Amino acid sequence: MSHPATISEQIQTLGYLNIPINPEIDLVVEINALKRKKNAVILAHYYQVKELQEIADYIGDSLGLSQEAAKTEAEIIVFAGVHFMGETAKIINPDKKVIVPDLKAGCSLADSCPPDKFEKFVNAHPDHMVISYINCSAEIKALSDIVCTSSNAVKIINAVPKDCKIIFAPDYNLGKYLQKETKRDMVLWNGACMVHEAFSIDKILELHKRHPEAAFIAHPESESHILDIADFIGSTTALINYVKGDTRKEFIIATEAGILHQMRIESPDKKLIAAPSVEDNSCACSECGYMKLNTLEKLYLCMVHEQPEIKVGKDLQKRALLPIQRMLDISAGNQ
Numbered sequence: 113m114s115h116p117a118t119i120s121e122q123i124q125t126l127g128y129l130n131i132p133i134n135p136e137i138d139l140v141v142e143i144n145a146l147k148r149k150k151n152a153v154i155l156a157h158y159y160q161v162k163e164l165q166e167i168a169d170y171i172g173d174s175l176g177l178s179q180e181a182a183k184t185e186a187e188i189i190v191f192a193g194v195h196f197m198g199e200t201a202k203i204i205n206p207d208k209k210v211i212v213p214d215l216k217a218g219c220s221l222a223d224s225c226p227p228d229k230f231e232k233f234v235n236a237h238p239d240h241m242v243i244s245y246i247n248c249s250a251e252i253k254a255l256s257d258i259v260c261t262s263s264n265a266v267k268i269i270n271a272v273p274k275d276c277k278i279i280f281a282p283d284y285n286l287g288k289y290l291q292k293e294t295k296r297d298m299v300l301w302n303g304a305c306m307v308h309e310a311f312s313i314d315k316i317l318e319l320h321k322r323h324p325e326a327a328f329i330a331h332p333e334s335e336s337h338i339l340d341i342a343d344f345i346g347s348t349t350a351l352i353n354y355v356k357g358d359t360r361k362e363f364i365i366a367t368e369a370g371i372l373h374q375m376r377i378e379s380p381d382k383k384l385i386a387a388p389s390v391e392d393n394s395c396a397c398s399e400c401g402y403m404k405l406n407t408l409e410k411l412y413l414c415m416v417h418e419q420p421e422i423k424v425g426k427d428l429q430k431r432a433l434l435p436i437q438r439m440l441d442i443s444a445g446n447q
Protein backbone atom coordinates (compact mmCIF):
# COMPACT_ATOMS: atom_id res chain seq x y z
CA MET A 113 0.00 0.00 0.00
CA SER A 114 1.43 3.43 -0.89
CA HIS A 115 1.86 5.92 1.92
CA PRO A 116 2.53 9.66 1.86
CA ALA A 117 6.27 10.40 1.84
CA THR A 118 7.74 11.26 5.23
CA ILE A 119 8.99 14.82 5.72
CA SER A 120 12.61 13.71 5.34
CA GLU A 121 11.78 11.83 2.11
CA GLN A 122 10.05 14.93 0.74
CA ILE A 123 12.93 17.19 1.81
CA GLN A 124 15.43 14.97 0.00
CA THR A 125 13.57 15.43 -3.25
CA LEU A 126 12.16 18.90 -2.73
CA GLY A 127 13.43 21.03 0.16
CA TYR A 128 12.57 24.04 -1.89
CA LEU A 129 12.65 24.72 -5.58
CA ASN A 130 16.11 25.91 -6.54
CA ILE A 131 15.12 27.25 -9.95
CA PRO A 132 16.62 30.50 -11.27
CA ILE A 133 14.20 33.46 -11.31
CA ASN A 134 14.20 36.05 -14.09
CA PRO A 135 15.84 39.08 -12.41
CA GLU A 136 13.63 41.42 -14.48
CA ILE A 137 10.38 40.46 -12.80
CA ASP A 138 8.80 42.29 -9.88
CA LEU A 139 8.21 39.52 -7.35
CA VAL A 140 5.52 41.41 -5.44
CA VAL A 141 3.50 42.06 -8.61
CA GLU A 142 3.92 38.45 -9.76
CA ILE A 143 2.97 36.97 -6.39
CA ASN A 144 -0.16 39.11 -6.19
CA ALA A 145 -1.13 38.04 -9.73
CA LEU A 146 -0.57 34.37 -8.85
CA LYS A 147 -2.67 34.81 -5.74
CA ARG A 148 -5.63 36.04 -7.79
CA LYS A 149 -5.16 33.54 -10.63
CA LYS A 150 -4.91 30.51 -8.34
CA ASN A 151 -7.38 31.65 -5.66
CA ALA A 152 -4.64 31.41 -3.04
CA VAL A 153 -4.35 33.01 0.37
CA ILE A 154 -1.00 33.84 2.00
CA LEU A 155 -0.83 33.39 5.76
CA ALA A 156 2.31 34.58 7.58
CA HIS A 157 3.58 34.39 11.14
CA TYR A 158 4.94 37.51 12.89
CA TYR A 159 8.42 35.94 12.88
CA GLN A 160 8.66 35.97 9.08
CA VAL A 161 10.95 38.43 7.27
CA LYS A 162 9.23 41.76 6.66
CA GLU A 163 8.80 41.22 2.88
CA LEU A 164 6.67 38.15 3.61
CA GLN A 165 4.68 39.90 6.32
CA GLU A 166 4.02 42.75 3.88
CA ILE A 167 2.68 40.54 1.09
CA ALA A 168 0.57 38.30 3.34
CA ASP A 169 -3.25 38.44 3.38
CA TYR A 170 -3.13 37.69 7.06
CA ILE A 171 -0.31 38.02 9.62
CA GLY A 172 -0.79 36.55 13.06
CA ASP A 173 0.22 34.34 15.93
CA SER A 174 -0.28 30.57 15.94
CA LEU A 175 -3.88 30.82 17.17
CA GLY A 176 -4.90 33.55 14.71
CA LEU A 177 -3.29 31.64 11.86
CA SER A 178 -5.17 28.41 12.73
CA GLN A 179 -8.44 30.33 12.99
CA GLU A 180 -7.77 31.99 9.66
CA ALA A 181 -6.90 28.61 8.08
CA ALA A 182 -10.19 27.21 9.44
CA LYS A 183 -12.29 29.88 7.76
CA THR A 184 -10.53 30.53 4.48
CA GLU A 185 -12.39 29.88 1.25
CA ALA A 186 -9.24 30.00 -0.87
CA GLU A 187 -8.34 26.85 -2.82
CA ILE A 188 -4.63 27.06 -1.98
CA ILE A 189 -3.17 28.03 1.39
CA VAL A 190 0.37 29.39 1.11
CA PHE A 191 1.87 29.21 4.58
CA ALA A 192 4.81 31.47 5.36
CA GLY A 193 5.81 30.02 8.70
CA VAL A 194 7.32 26.76 9.88
CA HIS A 195 6.33 23.19 9.10
CA PHE A 196 4.02 22.54 12.05
CA MET A 197 1.99 25.63 11.07
CA GLY A 198 1.48 24.51 7.47
CA GLU A 199 0.76 21.01 8.74
CA THR A 200 -1.91 22.34 11.12
CA ALA A 201 -3.53 24.22 8.21
CA LYS A 202 -3.53 20.98 6.19
CA ILE A 203 -5.05 18.99 9.06
CA ILE A 204 -7.84 21.58 9.29
CA ASN A 205 -8.25 21.62 5.48
CA PRO A 206 -7.51 18.11 4.19
CA ASP A 207 -9.11 18.86 0.81
CA LYS A 208 -7.17 22.05 0.15
CA LYS A 209 -3.63 22.33 -1.17
CA VAL A 210 -1.23 23.71 1.45
CA ILE A 211 2.14 24.84 0.14
CA VAL A 212 5.16 26.33 1.91
CA PRO A 213 8.18 28.29 0.65
CA ASP A 214 10.66 25.86 2.22
CA LEU A 215 9.91 22.42 3.61
CA LYS A 216 13.12 22.60 5.67
CA ALA A 217 11.63 25.36 7.84
CA GLY A 218 11.17 23.19 10.92
CA CYS A 219 11.15 23.96 14.63
CA SER A 220 13.58 22.96 17.40
CA LEU A 221 10.68 22.76 19.85
CA ALA A 222 8.66 20.38 17.65
CA ASP A 223 11.84 18.32 17.10
CA SER A 224 12.37 18.04 20.86
CA CYS A 225 9.35 15.75 21.13
CA PRO A 226 9.77 12.53 19.10
CA PRO A 227 6.43 10.66 18.77
CA ASP A 228 7.74 7.21 19.86
CA LYS A 229 9.22 8.59 23.09
CA PHE A 230 6.19 10.77 23.73
CA GLU A 231 3.82 7.82 23.31
CA LYS A 232 5.75 5.95 26.03
CA PHE A 233 5.59 9.04 28.25
CA VAL A 234 1.81 9.26 27.76
CA ASN A 235 1.38 5.56 28.45
CA ALA A 236 3.37 5.95 31.68
CA HIS A 237 0.76 8.47 32.92
CA PRO A 238 -2.52 6.75 32.05
CA ASP A 239 -4.79 8.90 34.24
CA HIS A 240 -3.62 12.19 32.67
CA MET A 241 -5.20 14.36 30.01
CA VAL A 242 -2.74 15.36 27.28
CA ILE A 243 -2.58 19.04 26.34
CA SER A 244 -0.05 19.87 23.70
CA TYR A 245 1.25 23.20 22.49
CA ILE A 246 0.57 23.66 18.79
CA ASN A 247 4.36 23.80 18.15
CA CYS A 248 4.57 20.02 17.66
CA SER A 249 4.18 17.47 14.88
CA ALA A 250 0.88 15.99 13.68
CA GLU A 251 1.87 12.72 15.40
CA ILE A 252 2.10 14.50 18.79
CA LYS A 253 -1.21 16.25 18.18
CA ALA A 254 -2.77 12.86 17.39
CA LEU A 255 -1.57 11.59 20.80
CA SER A 256 -3.18 14.60 22.54
CA ASP A 257 -6.62 15.39 23.90
CA ILE A 258 -6.46 19.13 23.27
CA VAL A 259 -4.05 21.43 21.48
CA CYS A 260 -3.35 24.98 22.69
CA THR A 261 -1.28 27.99 21.68
CA SER A 262 0.42 30.60 23.83
CA SER A 263 -2.65 32.84 23.33
CA ASN A 264 -5.21 30.45 24.72
CA ALA A 265 -3.27 27.98 26.91
CA VAL A 266 -4.62 29.33 30.23
CA LYS A 267 -8.19 29.27 28.89
CA ILE A 268 -7.78 25.71 27.56
CA ILE A 269 -6.31 24.43 30.84
CA ASN A 270 -9.05 26.13 32.85
CA ALA A 271 -11.64 24.42 30.63
CA VAL A 272 -10.36 21.01 31.78
CA PRO A 273 -12.08 19.63 34.94
CA LYS A 274 -10.19 20.66 38.10
CA ASP A 275 -9.57 17.10 39.30
CA CYS A 276 -7.98 16.10 36.00
CA LYS A 277 -4.20 15.62 35.96
CA ILE A 278 -2.46 17.03 32.90
CA ILE A 279 0.49 16.13 30.72
CA PHE A 280 1.78 19.27 28.99
CA ALA A 281 4.10 19.04 25.98
CA PRO A 282 6.42 19.82 24.34
CA ASP A 283 7.53 23.18 25.82
CA TYR A 284 8.85 22.89 29.38
CA ASN A 285 9.12 26.65 29.97
CA LEU A 286 5.57 27.35 28.82
CA GLY A 287 4.40 24.37 30.90
CA LYS A 288 6.11 25.73 34.01
CA TYR A 289 4.57 29.15 33.43
CA LEU A 290 1.12 27.58 32.98
CA GLN A 291 1.53 25.49 36.13
CA LYS A 292 2.18 28.71 38.04
CA GLU A 293 -0.73 30.57 36.42
CA THR A 294 -3.35 27.81 36.71
CA LYS A 295 -2.05 26.01 39.85
CA ARG A 296 -2.82 22.69 38.15
CA ASP A 297 -1.28 19.28 38.67
CA MET A 298 0.89 18.95 35.55
CA VAL A 299 3.60 16.64 34.26
CA LEU A 300 5.86 18.44 31.80
CA TRP A 301 7.67 17.16 28.73
CA ASN A 302 11.20 18.57 28.65
CA GLY A 303 11.27 20.34 25.27
CA ALA A 304 12.39 23.87 24.43
CA CYS A 305 12.62 26.50 21.73
CA MET A 306 16.24 27.35 20.86
CA VAL A 307 15.36 31.04 20.37
CA HIS A 308 13.46 31.61 23.59
CA GLU A 309 15.85 29.70 25.82
CA ALA A 310 18.81 31.75 24.60
CA PHE A 311 18.00 35.06 26.32
CA SER A 312 20.67 36.29 28.72
CA ILE A 313 19.36 37.60 32.04
CA ASP A 314 22.64 39.41 32.77
CA LYS A 315 22.53 41.23 29.45
CA ILE A 316 18.84 42.06 29.86
CA LEU A 317 19.46 43.53 33.33
CA GLU A 318 22.44 45.45 32.03
CA LEU A 319 20.35 46.79 29.13
CA HIS A 320 17.58 47.75 31.55
CA LYS A 321 20.05 49.80 33.60
CA ARG A 322 20.68 51.84 30.46
CA HIS A 323 16.91 52.12 29.77
CA PRO A 324 15.40 52.29 33.27
CA GLU A 325 12.04 53.55 31.98
CA ALA A 326 11.59 50.60 29.61
CA ALA A 327 9.04 47.85 30.24
CA PHE A 328 10.45 44.35 29.86
CA ILE A 329 8.02 42.01 28.08
CA ALA A 330 8.49 38.34 27.18
CA HIS A 331 6.98 35.39 25.36
CA PRO A 332 6.10 32.48 27.71
CA GLU A 333 8.44 30.09 25.86
CA SER A 334 11.26 31.97 27.65
CA GLU A 335 12.93 30.42 30.71
CA SER A 336 11.37 31.02 34.13
CA HIS A 337 14.18 33.27 35.44
CA ILE A 338 13.51 35.55 32.43
CA LEU A 339 9.73 35.46 32.95
CA ASP A 340 10.21 36.25 36.66
CA ILE A 341 11.54 39.72 35.81
CA ALA A 342 9.00 40.49 33.06
CA ASP A 343 6.43 43.29 33.40
CA PHE A 344 4.21 41.42 30.95
CA ILE A 345 4.13 37.89 29.51
CA GLY A 346 2.14 37.01 26.41
CA SER A 347 1.88 35.47 22.96
CA THR A 348 3.18 37.42 19.97
CA THR A 349 -0.23 39.04 19.41
CA ALA A 350 -0.55 39.87 23.11
CA LEU A 351 2.94 41.46 23.12
CA ILE A 352 2.09 43.63 20.10
CA ASN A 353 -1.18 44.74 21.73
CA TYR A 354 0.53 45.40 25.06
CA VAL A 355 3.08 47.75 23.48
CA LYS A 356 0.27 49.54 21.63
CA GLY A 357 -1.88 49.98 24.74
CA ASP A 358 0.78 50.79 27.35
CA THR A 359 1.65 54.39 28.15
CA ARG A 360 5.39 53.75 28.43
CA LYS A 361 7.61 54.81 25.55
CA GLU A 362 10.35 52.14 25.69
CA PHE A 363 10.13 48.35 25.62
CA ILE A 364 12.68 45.55 25.83
CA ILE A 365 11.16 42.55 24.04
CA ALA A 366 12.11 38.92 24.63
CA THR A 367 10.84 36.97 21.67
CA GLU A 368 11.91 36.38 18.07
CA ALA A 369 13.00 39.69 16.53
CA GLY A 370 10.67 39.40 13.50
CA ILE A 371 7.86 40.67 15.74
CA LEU A 372 9.48 44.12 15.79
CA HIS A 373 8.34 44.80 12.23
CA GLN A 374 4.64 44.68 13.10
CA MET A 375 5.22 46.37 16.46
CA ARG A 376 6.89 49.31 14.73
CA ILE A 377 3.95 49.63 12.35
CA GLU A 378 1.41 49.51 15.18
CA SER A 379 3.41 51.62 17.66
CA PRO A 380 5.51 54.02 15.56
CA ASP A 381 6.07 56.43 18.46
CA LYS A 382 7.70 53.84 20.77
CA LYS A 383 11.30 52.73 21.17
CA LEU A 384 11.52 48.95 20.73
CA ILE A 385 14.63 47.06 21.80
CA ALA A 386 15.16 43.34 21.11
CA ALA A 387 16.27 41.49 24.25
CA PRO A 388 19.86 40.20 23.94
CA SER A 389 20.62 36.51 23.86
CA VAL A 390 23.61 34.70 25.41
CA GLU A 391 25.64 34.44 22.21
CA ASP A 392 24.70 37.82 20.86
CA ASN A 393 27.28 40.56 21.21
CA SER A 394 26.40 42.61 18.17
CA CYS A 395 22.85 43.45 17.15
CA ALA A 396 20.98 42.06 20.16
CA CYS A 397 18.52 40.25 17.93
CA SER A 398 17.19 36.76 18.46
CA GLU A 399 16.19 35.24 15.17
CA CYS A 400 14.70 31.83 14.42
CA GLY A 401 16.84 30.31 11.67
CA TYR A 402 13.91 28.11 10.60
CA MET A 403 11.48 31.00 10.22
CA LYS A 404 14.10 32.94 8.33
CA LEU A 405 14.57 30.17 5.71
CA ASN A 406 11.50 31.54 3.95
CA THR A 407 12.14 34.31 1.43
CA LEU A 408 10.12 36.24 -1.14
CA GLU A 409 11.90 34.30 -3.92
CA LYS A 410 10.94 30.94 -2.41
CA LEU A 411 7.38 32.16 -1.89
CA TYR A 412 7.19 33.09 -5.57
CA LEU A 413 8.57 29.73 -6.72
CA CYS A 414 6.27 27.75 -4.47
CA MET A 415 3.28 29.63 -5.87
CA VAL A 416 4.36 29.09 -9.48
CA HIS A 417 4.96 25.35 -9.02
CA GLU A 418 2.47 24.74 -6.18
CA GLN A 419 5.27 22.91 -4.38
CA PRO A 420 6.56 21.94 -1.83
CA GLU A 421 3.20 20.72 -0.63
CA ILE A 422 2.37 19.67 2.93
CA LYS A 423 1.06 16.09 3.03
CA VAL A 424 -0.62 14.40 5.97
CA GLY A 425 -1.92 10.81 5.75
CA LYS A 426 -5.70 10.42 6.09
CA ASP A 427 -5.67 8.48 9.34
CA LEU A 428 -3.17 10.83 11.00
CA GLN A 429 -5.13 13.86 9.76
CA LYS A 430 -8.33 12.56 11.36
CA ARG A 431 -6.65 11.83 14.70
CA ALA A 432 -4.80 15.15 14.79
CA LEU A 433 -7.89 17.17 13.82
CA LEU A 434 -9.91 16.29 16.92
CA PRO A 435 -7.62 18.02 19.49
CA ILE A 436 -7.21 21.02 17.18
CA GLN A 437 -10.98 21.28 16.72
CA ARG A 438 -11.44 21.14 20.51
CA MET A 439 -9.01 24.04 20.83
CA LEU A 440 -10.81 26.09 18.17
CA ASP A 441 -14.18 25.39 19.84
CA ILE A 442 -12.96 26.32 23.34
CA SER A 443 -11.29 29.47 21.98
CA ALA A 444 -14.50 30.49 20.23
CA GLY A 445 -16.41 29.89 23.47
CA ASN A 446 -18.38 26.95 22.03
CA GLN A 447 -17.54 24.68 24.96
Ligand code: 13P
Pocket residue numbers: 172173174175247261262263305333346347348349
Ligand atom coordinates in the same frame (compact mmCIF):
# COMPACT_ATOMS: atom_id res chain seq x y z
P1 13P B 1 2.79 32.33 19.13
O1 13P B 1 2.58 32.54 17.68
O2 13P B 1 1.68 31.51 19.73
O3 13P B 1 3.01 33.59 19.90
O4 13P B 1 4.12 31.42 19.30
C1 13P B 1 5.35 31.86 18.92
C2 13P B 1 6.18 30.81 18.30
O5 13P B 1 7.14 30.33 18.80
C3 13P B 1 5.83 30.34 16.99
O6 13P B 1 6.80 29.52 16.53
Ligand code: SF4
Pocket residue numbers: 159194218219220221222247305306307308368400401402403
Ligand atom coordinates in the same frame (compact mmCIF):
# COMPACT_ATOMS: atom_id res chain seq x y z
FE1 SF4 C 1 10.14 26.77 16.82
FE2 SF4 C 1 11.20 28.54 18.45
FE3 SF4 C 1 11.44 28.89 15.83
FE4 SF4 C 1 9.04 29.20 17.05
S1 SF4 C 1 10.85 30.45 17.34
S2 SF4 C 1 9.48 28.08 15.14
S3 SF4 C 1 9.18 27.63 18.64
S4 SF4 C 1 12.32 27.19 17.01
